[in-house]
Amino acid sequence: MTTMAQDSTADAAGAVQPAGGAAIRRHELAAFLRSRRERIAPEQAGLPRGARRRTPGLRREEVAQLSAVGVTWYTWLEQARNIQVSVQVLDALARTLMLDASERAHLFQLAGATDPTPAASCASVTPALRELLRRLEPVPACIQNSRYDILAYNRTYGRLFGDLDAIPPEDRNCMLLVHTNQDWQDAVVHLEETQRLMAARLRAALAGHLGEPAWKMLLKRLKTASPEFRENWERYEVVGTRTKTKEFRNAYVGHLTLEHTDLWLGPEVGARMVTYTPKDEETRERLEKLLELACGAAPVR
Structure with missing residues (x-):
């Protein structure tokens, strides 16, 4: 995870930058991390303040602990040392420091890394697909990978x-939400069966993406x-895709019985x-009523 880099470095596009430019970016990254760390109160991170705390915001060792990285390594990062940072660590730091979408993008740019989460870029979602999603209303529809x-939805x-x-946006993942978000869990009538089936489908899909950073990050979370x-x-079950009737307890309009269908956007799964x-x-x-209630929101996200 921590290796010393050479005097030149490559940016996210693969272009080699001179040592001077790389050093400037490291110092900017260090300053940015310090500023974000110092603005977070211990209570926001679930930590006790303590009577003798003098450091504004979080301490370095607290950020390291919450991000599951070494204290010495994180200290080097804030000292602008010439070390490499994995996208998994950048993702953990972004969450610990409670960065918004713009700050997260800035963090990855300063580190010369490409954010693997869908929040960074959705180039495959064309305006035509967004229009199609809108035209399907009141039928609930989204685009997933x-x-x-x-x-998009x-x-x-x-x-x-x-x-x-x-x-x-970086947390809009069905697998994550159905396992960690109370609203989503309350909405699913057969929650345990759904969680088991989704884990089996994720394992089947993983076979084509072994070792990819975004998949490793999701599994770790x-x-x-x-x-x-x-x-x-740990059951190691594998299930393919299929049409299925699903029941939901919608918080706004009540019980819904829906037919789930996957429409593939290309020859690959x-x-x-x-x-x-x-x-x-x-x-x-009830879907018509749900659309009426949702009309104050943006048409398609």
């Missing part, structure tokens, strides 16, 4: 499990945050449009 990241999908708009996921993951069509007239009427 094989990792269950939600890349319409208004009824945004209110299907709660308020998706309120969730940071899930194993750390959810005992249920750890248990299901990767990005797909997920739709939830109503199974009965009562559900259809």
Whole structure:
């Protein structure tokens, strides 16, 4: 994880930068990390303040502990030492320091790294696909990749499990939300069965993405945050994609019975449009009402 770099460095696009430019970026990164660390109160991070605390915000060792990195290594980072930083560590630091989307992008840019999360870029989601999502309303629909990241969605999908708009883009992952978000868990009628099935589908999809940073980051978060996921993951079950009837307890309009369908966007089993069509007239009427309630939100995210 920590290796000493040479006098020249390559940026995220692969271009080699002179030592002077790299040094400037390291000092900017160090200053940025210090400024973000000092603005976070211990209580915000779930830590006791203590009577003898003099450091504004978090201490270096606290950031290191919360991010699961070595204290010495993190200290070197704030001292602008010439060390390399993995995208997994940058992701952990971004979460510990509670960075918003712009700050997260700035962190990765200063580190000369490419953010692997879908929050950074969704180039595959074209304006035509966003228009299609809108035209499907009130049918809830979204675009996901094989990792269950939600890349775009319409208004009824945004209110299907709660308020998706309120969730940071980098956390909009169905697998993560169904294991860690209370609103999503309350909305799923058969939660245990759903969690087990989704873990089995994720394992099947993982075979084509072994070793990829974004997948490693997601698995680490899930194993750390959810005992249920750890248990299901260790079953080593594998399930392919299939159409399925699902039931939800929507917080706004009540019980919904929906037919889940995956519409693949290419020949590879990767990005797909997920739709939830109503199974009965009562559900259809409730989706119409849900769209009415959601009309104050942005058309498609």
